[in-house]
Amino acid sequence: MSELLGAALIVLGTVFTAIAALGMLRFPDVYLRLQAASKGLTFGFCAIVLGAGLLADDPDVLAKAFVAVLFQFITSPLAGYLVARAAVRSGVKPATPLKFSPVPPHRLAADQSEEGTASAEDV
Numbered sequence: 687m688s689e690l691l692g693a694a695l696i697v698l699g700t701v702f703t704a705i706a707a708l709g710m711l712r713f714p715d716v717y718l719r720l721q722a723a724s725k726g727l728t729f730g731f732c733a734i735v736l737g738a739g740l741l742a743d744d745p746d747v748l749a750k751a752f753v754a755v756l757f758q759f760i761t762s763p764l765a766g767y768l769v770a771r772a773a774v775r776s777g778v779k780p781a782t783p784l785k786f787s788p789v790p791p792h793r794l795a796a797d798q799s800e801e802g803t804a805s806a807e808d809v
Contacts, residue, residue, distance in 0.1 A: 692740030699733030702726050714781035716773050724766030731758055 706726025713719045732755045739751030 688740045688743065692737040695733045695737030695740065697737075699730045699735075699737060701730075702733060703730030706730060716778055717770060717780055720766050720770055720773075724762050728758055728762040 706722045709722030735751045739748040
């Protein structure tokens with residue numbers, strides 16, 4: 687049973703990773719590419735690692751796979767956030783105009799009261 691589940695997780699992870707790679711090639715701007723990389727690759731990696739852990743039939747390997755998955759779930763969203771924040775600060779514009787500001791109005795108001803003026807790049 688664990689062999690079947692492990693193989694299914696590896697196939698699922700491969701599909702997620704392939705779709706994420708396709709999204710990174712096809713999406714028009716850094717923000718959408720970042721979405722594909724941080725979500726799709728995270729789930730793909732986690733499924734592949736857990737599948738390999740199940741196929742190993744060793745509790746130690748499975749425990750290490752869970753630690754790797756936990757580390758990936760912690761670091762990948764944080765890295766995506768930091769890259770998106772750097773893109774906003776650098777003035778990278780999205781491919782399609784936004785209907786809202788990426789910076790919440792209360793943050794702009796707080797920055798303006800502290801520094802006098804602020805823009806989306808300052809946050």
